[in-house]
Amino acid sequence: MAPITDIQVERVRALVASIPAGFVATYGDIAAAAELSSPRIVGWIMRTDSADLPWHRVLGASGKPAPHLAARQLETLRSEGVAVHDGRVPLKSIRFDFGALPPLPPTDH
DNA sequence: GACGTGACGCTAC
């Protein structure tokens, strides 16, 4: 399989960093925006290298964060003004649109 | 190199 390059990691990091406070994004959206082959890769990257990133703004497709992080993450989101309803976030209204971002740096793929 | 693992996602009950 195609191993993850540093460039891929940097793109994901840049995308996550570009999510404004008060908005969230899903792993799938980030994977698509970064042109990754699978959303799982985003999860792996976050687990591996999430330091100094607003990782709390990344949720699953169902609007719920990973179980072990849910408590902290939802609390942080709420402090940013994100509406949290019953441990869940209304993606429909605050999902960040990566399509509105400037084009990603060119890749050699 | 096979086997298990996981910050995921979609479809089917």
Add this chain to the structure above:
DNA sequence: AGTAGCGCCACGT
């Protein structure tokens, strides 16, 4: 609407 099952891809052992 909630749960379960399977596919997915890269990584560590």
